[in-house]
Amino acid sequence: MRAARALATLDEVELGDHVCWRLQAPGVLHEDAWPYVADGALYGDKIVIVASGDPSSSASFDEGLRPPGTVVLDLPPSTDGDGVLAAVRREARTAAREGFRAVRVLTERKPVTAPGATEELLAQELKLDEFAAESGAMVVCAFRPSEWNGFTLEHVTSVHPHEMGTRAQRPAFRMYCTGSDMWSVDGVIDSEGAPAFNAAARAAVRGTSTVTLRFDRLEMIDAAGMHALLDAARHRPGRRIVIQGANETVRLVWELAGYAGADLPVVMAA
Known part of the structure; x- marks a missing residue:
């Protein structure tokens, strides 16, 4: 992998x-x-x-x-x-x-x-x-x-x-292909990295109706990151983002934010 x-x-x-x-x-x-x-x-x-x-x-x-x-x-x-x-x-x-x-x-x-x-x-x-x-x-x-x-x-x-090459630090997260219309996301998505994550997610949903994001290696996503994710899906009507492999912390934050079970274009899969 x-x-x-x-x-x-x-x-x-x-x-x-x-x-x-x-x-x-x-x-x-x-x-x-x-x-x-x-x-x-x-x-x-x-x-x-x-x-x-x-x-x-x-x-x-x-x-x-x-x-x-x-x-x-x-x-x-x-x-x-x-x-x-x-x-x-x-x-x-x-x-x-x-x-x-x-x-x-x-x-x-x-x-x-x-x-x-x-x-x-x-x-x-x-x-x-x-x-x-x-x-x-x-x-x-x-x-x-x-x-x-x-x-x-x-x-x-x-x-x-x-x-x-030289750089001050690694990006807070990386998003890369691990299958057809499937992207692995690793690292941390917080208020600092949310704009980059929003731009990457928007680009990913441009050419397909459903995109899968694997969160197996994602350590944490905060409210800003979740908003960036939802905004990316809503930016192009008819698109759907499915989240797989999220850890317990990410799932808990998702639920506390009121997104679990909601009629949203982003779905946290079991």
Whole structure:
């Protein structure tokens, strides 16, 4: 079963991992990512670089540094999550036919300030995480903290089960794929982490009518976290969130808040 963990180096990336890599400025992506790319050639993996319309994210790999079979997806910045995922899935299918063990996806994320951009980014990351979990692909998403709003980067980090790079502290919670329309949530969701949890839950329910959240590893959720959960389900009418595996403390708080048995779009399953 997948579990959240921190990585010291890219050599530790394993099949099915989805890594939030916080780059140390002013690092050069192709130099810092070379161990990840080189291991792909060693283990028989196909390298897929998602350029997202930014020449700087892939140009340096043009200088004779790409292993055979490397593919660069030069997608327009406006490409939505479905478009990115479809392109990556196509390459994964092709890689399987060509005899590669798996695909290694590398992309440097760039901030977008358009309305709704944060939720769109989170939805895209959740889809990539689901893809990694179900296919065994490795996905490394690189972020330069100096370019990002701190709150947005915290939101994004929370939907990656694996993390590498320096940071002040781990996010209070992580949400990551453990099955079809099923997401494991670990850590603590309090007033500080509630906005990020709300954004992640909203993104998760965008494309399906029912989402299951596994709370087996969730230590605690307070009133702010519960409100964030309900708000996410109500944000898109017709959506339903089912909670499974909650511990006794979480169940007790849920009942004391008056949510047990209520006609709500969030259900605490037995």
